[in-house]
Amino acid sequence: MKNIESIKKNLIKEFAKRYIDKEVDKLTIIELKKISEIAEWWAYVYTVVPDDFSGYSIFDFNGYSINKKNNSKIYAISKKVAAIAKDKICNYCWGMRWQDIQKKKEENPDSINVFLKNKSIMDKRREYGNNVIIHGQSDAPIGRTMVASIIMREAIRLRVTKGAIGDTYDWVDYSKLFHSIEQDTTDLAYYKSCDWLVIDNIQKKARSDKQTTLMSDMVDPFFWDRYNHQQPTILVCKFDIRDKMFDLEKTFGVSFGRIIDSKKTFNIPLSENALGDYNE
């Protein structure tokens, strides 16, 4: 977790000017407090969520991107996959179906953000330790990190909506996490203890049996730790967890398998193959 204070300070300055039309030192205590809370939320979002993903909300996730040359849609995932993923995200963050949120937005587009803020059940997700696994076999961008960023953004929002100022967040690539475990760095303590953690780019690589066993033995206690302490972890896998040819527990440890099989874990498939039961 990085220090957010300088970003927060800059945002306070910017928001004060933009929304209250005052210099920071001219703000009243209450104005400063309001501005600070929103600035803090954004500062965490910018610091934790990777660049280019920090601004996305559920309304930005549609499964396609725009080709800027001819303004055409480039579908990264099928409509069905995107719809299911969207519904899952809504269920996780607000305990609602996408259709209901969409309906609400149509009825009153101006108040949709406030509506979602009030409907948020992220505090309960944190309390129950609901993990998320986002997965799909593809080397191309299919929105895995984007989905994780939408969820993380909602988790950070709890600071403002529920006063969860003690919450901590981190975002780490699997390879960096593994390095931290290997070297027992100070960062590892933060990954272990933070309330919300995204582990991005979890990949399967060809390794010898010995190497695989060694690696899984090393990461296994880490996943156990987070699982047992009910700290929500968002796992972003660049493979399909339903691939029967791939032994997950052997590669990432028994605890990884336990997280995936847990009823408390939200499974968000982002490829046709990964849909599994939904295809039946």
Added chain:
Amino acid sequence: MSEKLSLQEERELIYLLLHHKDAIDKFFDSGLIIGQFSEENKPILAAILEAYDSSGVLLTRKSFKEKIKLITVPKYRISQELAFNSCYATSAKMDDLPMLIQKVIDHHIDISITKALEDFNKSSKQVGNVPAIKTLINSCDDIIKGSAISDEKSYYEDIRVLSDEQIKYIEDVRAGRIKEEPLILSGIREMDYTMVTGFEKGTLTLICADVGVFKSSMMLNIGLNVWNYGFDVLLVPLEMHRDQMWRRACSREARVRAELLTRDVKCLTDEQMERIIVMNEAWKKNPAMFYIMQEPGNTTVVKIQRQIERNIEIIKPKLVVIDYVANLEAHKNRYGRNDLEIGDMLKTMRQMGKDLNFAVLSAAQLGREALKRIRKAGGDRDKTSINSEDIRGSHEYSADADNIFAQLKSVSQPSELLDIFCVKSRNGPTVFENGKVRTTLEIHPQYGLIKSPTYGEEIDSNPDENEINKDITADLDALMDKTEKDGVVITKAFEEDDNMYNYDSYNYDDKDNDTSDIEDSINDFDLD
């Protein structure tokens, strides 16, 4: 010896103490203590010793009058003035000093032995002669050694007797016959949760942290909170001058930036000055006392004890804040063994707290390795223990303390948030209300203010802002909405297509995630 005669001898002795500095030195050497004097003379003696201790001067009528001005009940004030006049009007010679000291000691022994014999008479009927004689022998031994200072007797009794007493107390409280003793709370919700007995007499609470991690601020904050709750507090700042301490307290209470009080006094606005005056008025109205004690030389535990005993009529501290124990001078020579000296001080302080009815709050520096270990342990309760070698200065800290809290600056907001870890709690849970060993507090370094996080309507603790606070949640929503709509940073990669999804046609059921419990709970508070 008749009461009248002994009172006259006390007055003569006090007369000498009012007129000769040598007499005061000899008084200290004699081992006589204030507790051995009659009730009416105790405050005069306390004032004499305080004047000598703090300024090296003799007590005058004028300064005594000034001192007793603080007593709000006129009856007591007048009786003390009369007692002082009686002492002042007496006459004695310096050559009589040893005899007078001996007379006072003898009189105290007379009283103590009479009381011990009365107790013997009573207990011999209850428990038999042999145990009663043994108790009498112990009492006589204490009287000879001069250790019978405390009114509290040693306790040696069957648990069932204690049980009857305790149950009677509970029943009386439940029936409303007696009032429950109020808990002395720290004012920091999270800490109070783990310290179920509050600052109970005879307890020691330690704040452990690295250098510059708000140890003194935390102690001052708790001290001021306890005072605001109506309990007497004694603050012993050993690192800072009292002026600096006052500026900190003022900055916190009046919400005026500390540097304005230190170096930019002329920059204080009228509004800020007004807040300081309002704060001062509020302090004056507080019936409880907040005393600061600073000795000209090094402060020892014995000096603290002496001051408390002397001023017990004016202030009965419920909390003694020492910033911090390692800076006290040892009262027993341990030949360079600092750890043993600290141990002695801690034990004496705790005992003193039990005898004089106060709790002790202090701080200690924590080794970096321990801090690292606490941080690394994260949510793991078992790994946050502090070993005796972790606290710098003495291994006695961890054993003697009833509550230990470790403080670390937040990694993401080091100057605005403070992470608190509950390391030890003798009487309560060792996890905070959130079920974790860690919780987070707000710091406002500009005011030296540390407090529980505020949220919603509590957003500002200043009651004057309550009107504005009413709309704060709505304002926050609107502001958050604006920042989102403005898209503060965003370059969109995916764009919305409203007609794209009609998921019903996919005929899927989210059977993986059984979240009925959450769904039920959200139905209960539909905020739409």
